[in-house]
Amino acid sequence: MVSSDSALDPVAIAYARALLRPRERRQKMAPVLAAAAFAAICALSFATVMVLAPPAVTQHLPADRLGY
Secondary structure: OOOOOOOOOHHHHHHHHHHHOOOOOOOOOHHHHHHHHHHHHHHHHHHHHHHHOOOOOOOOOOHHHHOO
């Protein structure tokens, strides 16, 4: 008798093992996209403020340099 002879169906056994195998966890994309969008909005707002804000150090020019 060959040792590979069995009363169990190999296709059914493979199907049962596939059902018992733990599933692979897929990473959800919503939190990743939300974090990337938040970082992009923060970067754009910071750049806008840096361009539109007045200079922090002001130095008044003398009247003779202004051409009066």
